Amino acid sequence: MSIVAVGSAKASPGVTSLSVGLGLSWEATTGRRAVLVEADGDGGVLAARFGLALTPSLVELSGTARHELTINRLQANSQLLAGQLPAVVAPGCGETAALVLSPMAGRLSEGLGRFDDVDAVVDVGRVRSDSPSAEFVKHCDLLVLVARPRFDHLVPMVHQARRLVTHEIPTALVCVGDRPYPPTEMAKASQLDLLGVMAYEPRVAQALSGGLPANRRHRRLLLWRTLAELVHRIHYRLQSPTAGHAAA
Numbered sequence: 001m002s003i004v005a006v007g008s009a010k011a012s013p014g015v016t017s018l019s020v021g022l023g024l025s026w027e028a029t030t031g032r033r034a035v036l037v038e039a040d041g042d043g044g045v046l047a048a049r050f051g052l053a054l055t056p057s058l059v060e061l062s063g064t065a066r067h068e069l070t071i072n073r074l075q076a077n078s079q080l081l082a083g084q085l086p087a088v089v090a091p092g093c094g095e096t097a098a099l100v101l102s103p104m105a106g107r108l109s110e111g112l113g114r115f116d117d118v119d120a121v122v123d124v125g126r127v128r129s130d131s132p133s134a135e136f137v138k139h140c141d142l143l144v145l146v147a148r149p150r151f152d153h154l155v156p157m158v159h160q161a162r163r164l165v166t167h168e169i170p171t172a173l174v175c176v177g178d179r180p181y182p183p184t185e186m187a188k189a190s191q192l193d194l195l196g197v198m199a200y201e202p203r204v205a206q207a208l209s210g211g212l213p214a215n216r217r218h219r220r221l222l223l224w225r226t227l228a229e230l231v232h233r234i235h236y237r238l239q240s241p242t243a244g245h246a247a248a
Contacts, residue, residue, distance in 0.1 A: 044090025069111025082211030
């Protein structure tokens with residue numbers, strides 16, 4: 001299994017939507033199954049945003065943490081988002097999410113890494129060294145940093161990018177929107193590869209809630225074309241001989 005962590009250096013719109021979009025587009029683009037894990041230490045929003053139940057969740061999954069993680073245990077504690085994507089949701093309360101994640105993040109990330117035929121997209125929220133989801137970043141095969149192309153996002157992103165490079169964590173950038181700064185300038189300043197640009201559109205979550213369109217013609221809409229291209233580029237990086245911690 002490959003683990004793709006999605007996060008931001010500064011709290012910003014786009015991390016959860018991108019995580020969901022990548023997960024929904026993953027199998028159609030790569031031919032491999034995907035699971036979405038919401039591991040935001042500040043609390044989850046998947047259940048509220050996409051009409052999922054509060055349970056099962058990370059809380060129930062943590063109850064099995066002393067046992068070896070299996071596909072069956074993962075599925076038993078997942079819910080189908082948009083009827084397509086298995087998702088493990090986090091508690092909405094940040095304090096509860098942090099209490100659950102802190103002792104289990106390392107074991108869960110190691111367990112996910114042992115699966116052969118399923119890849120994980122992990123929404124880690126805001127990336128910081130003291131985050132309860134930091135173990136997912138440490139063990140991921142690629143960290144996708146999400147940022148708005150604005151100066152107030154650039155400064156913390158550059159700082160975070162330098163820290164990540166120091167710790168040899170493979171990282172790439174996705175910008176949400178293309179103004180006021182060109183995304184290429186954001187990538188240059190942070191010295192991160194730019195994977196692509198997601199349109200800043202408040203209705204993205206509404207579009208994602210319907211899942212990946214069965215009609216291939218509808219998949220040619222800008223949102224789904226962008227997501228498919230991002231998945232393709234991420235998958236290509238994961239297949240590179242220099243990708244991931246195994247080759248580091």
